[in-house]
Amino acid sequence: MNDDRSALICCKPHDRSVQEGKGIIIYYSLTYREWSEDTQKELRSLTRESVSGDELFLRKLVDATRLHDKLWSHISNESEEHTDHSVYVTEFTGERAKPYGASITDLVLASEGGYTSTFSAMYWIWHEPAFRSMDQREGSVFTLELAQRLLDHYTVLGGKTYEFIYSVLDPQLKKVHLFVKEVDL
Incomplete structure (x- = not known):
């Protein structure tokens, strides 16, 4: 060829x-x-x-x-x-992510999806006592772009400021779970 x-x-x-x-x-x-x-x-x-x-x-x-x-x-x-x-x-026992650990575990392990060739970002917002899915979903994001987001401590989405709490990669499903909490700065 x-x-x-x-x-x-x-x-x-x-x-x-x-x-x-x-x-x-x-x-x-x-x-x-x-x-x-x-x-x-x-x-x-x-x-x-x-x-x-x-x-x-x-x-x-x-x-x-x-x-x-x-x-x-x-x-x-x-x-x-x-x-x-x-x-x-x-x-992962959740010790390093208290009080969020159980919610993170439940959401990531329940995550499903088919094979994709590129990574996608899933945002989860903290509403005590658990994380809930945010409307902010992104499909097919460049890998380097996702990595750059992980360098930030805060992000502004839809006019609201969020603090990054924890991040989990699921390489099989090509997803990066981004756990955030709304903050007033």
Whole structure:
């Protein structure tokens, strides 16, 4: 096939580049590793994936990730030689997200959807004692754009100011759950 968009260049076993038109997308190896706070040791590798640089940025910025139908809180990130990346996680108990933990767990684990090729953002607003879906829904958002939102502490939507409380990535459903609380600034 002489189509340049389908060329695959293998650089390292877990680092590959795909030429698409004029740009190159570099893929990185990312491993989620379960970490024990008690023993300060890695318990096991949960999953290893190959992701684009934009997606790697997004995955490292969220507070938690849904893997194997469980929520995992992020503890830390690291890289080896800037190509092999790890996210250290512990099972999400809601302790780090009090008083929101139970609501976050319920909403993320109940989330459904079919396969999509791009990520979407789902906003959830805090109405004690639980989060409720906001009218602010976004489908097909660029991965880097979502990552940039995670750098903000506050956002203004529809003339109201919201504080970001917690964020959860569901890589299988390609969703980023953004949990917010309305604030007066």
